[in-house]
Amino acid sequence: MSDSIRNIRTIAKREFGGYFASPVAFVFIVIFLLLAAFFTFMIAGFFERGEANLQTFFTWHPWLYLFLVPAVGMRLWSDERRLGTIELLLTMPVTAWQAIVGKFLAAWAVLALALALTFPVVITVNYLGHPDNGVILGGYIGSLLMAGAYLSISSMTSALTRNQVVSFILAVVLALFLILAGYPPVTGLLVQWASPWFVDGVAAVSMMTHFESIQKGVLDSRDVLYFLSIIVFSLFTTGVIVRAHRAG
Amino acid sequence: MIKVRNLKKNFGPKVAVNGVSFTVAKGEVLGFLGPNGAGKSTTMRMITGFIPPTDGEISVGGFDMLNDPIPAKRLIGYLPENAPSYGDMTVQGFLSFAAELRGLAGDARRQAVERAIEMCFLEAVRHQSIETLSKGFRHRTCFAQSIIHDPEVLILDEPTDGLDPNQKHEVRTLIRRMGEKKAIIFSTHILEEVEAVCSRAIIIDRGAIVANGTPAELKARSENAGAVVLRLASGAAAGVKSKIDGISAVERSVVVSESPLVVRAFPRKSGRGPEFARAVGEVALRERWAVEELHTEEGRLDEVFRDITLPDTGATKEEAQ
Structure with a gap:
């Protein structure tokens, strides 16, 4: 077990360094911060509302992540395959799942770093009023989990192809489906022809419903479990795909 | 050290490797010869555990590669075809990463990196990022990675590909020297390399072994041998x-x-x-x-090679001569 952890740490460290050796991490962090600020302050009117909470901040995260997370995750495996380094990595004494988890954690750390750098907004809201910081913490945890879920999906699509653009588009489409599944226009469309249990089922896989309840400050274990199960399922599928590719 | 028995690999309907068996002992350098697409790289990828065989057995140092891959992989150093590496890392960083994955830590890791840098003449570029290096240096960096843990088994897919004549000579000398204590398999298109380095050679054609022997034995199969x-x-x-x-x-x-x-x-x-x-x-x-x-006349390896593997090109023997 200690071997596994050491291997995962080694791979994660290299991957994390890789993000900062190229402009990917910097571009992601800067764009994320700019867009988050723009949506929060300009579009949602954080100041005009006069409410001491970060609702206007978190509301946009599912949409920001929709494009930005696949951009971070698309290189995870497609680059490895394009450059042939996957052959190097998987002939080392490491298992495929150690490599998958290590790479995933590195990319997740980049996302976590970007999210952590939004701390001025927390300071601002605390300076202006008396927000419930527990709710804000819940929002951050929910946002991080959601980013992880998007990222695991990107990891999966990235294992499918050596082409980063294809990997990016597939990830965006899958993530978009997970967002829209619970959106009223979509459920309304389904209600007309599908049975109610099916509509409920589709709505239950939606990111929005789960993220909304978390950002209201209700850290329900079911919502946490939802995001974790997407991560586990997607990483498991990544493993299946990586294996299948090796089998030719 | 390496035992391969009845190895088979199909890619869909295409048979890439069809029943290859051989063994390599410690102190042996086995040359893998064959036309392009004969199944050399596929065989090596199966031995290193990168792709699973359709059928057959692989054992490295007594460990079964299919059922117990991690201890088997520990014993192997591998230079894949085209010598891939992480271009954004420095030479030293990359070697250090490889050493860490090989379970080396602290002083042992630093020493392993120093030794590999020295053996592969990488001192001058150790702090450069790999993507800025020339092909020869990139190749040697990946080669250095394969010997970083002083493995008992070395598998090298075209180790001299893309090197200039001096570098080729250095790599050959290195392989021959290491071959005294290790079991080495390497593939090549250059026949003189086989004579210079190998203690034994295998010629593969269309997924099957068509010749197996010392370079002298193979040469003796040539038409002019003994004349x-x-x-x-x-x-x-x-x-x-x-x-x-x-x-x-x-x-x-x-x-x-x-x-x-x-x-x-x-x-x-x-x-x-x-x-x-x-x-x-x-x-x-x-x-x-x-x-x-x-x-x-001792006979010539290229004649033997052509005789055995010719039908693949579709040309007749007379045309080729």
């Missing part, structure tokens, strides 16, 4: 040929050129060996021919 070549300063071709044909051990002879007169004499099956050259020499002495050169 004696005689070069004379002067003399009549017809007369010399008839005298040579008259020797009891000679099966037939061929006049290769008239001026200078070069005759190649082929021995009978039973008559191979040093006595044959002596017999030809005695006739030359008796006839007082002006001999400039007399030698026994």
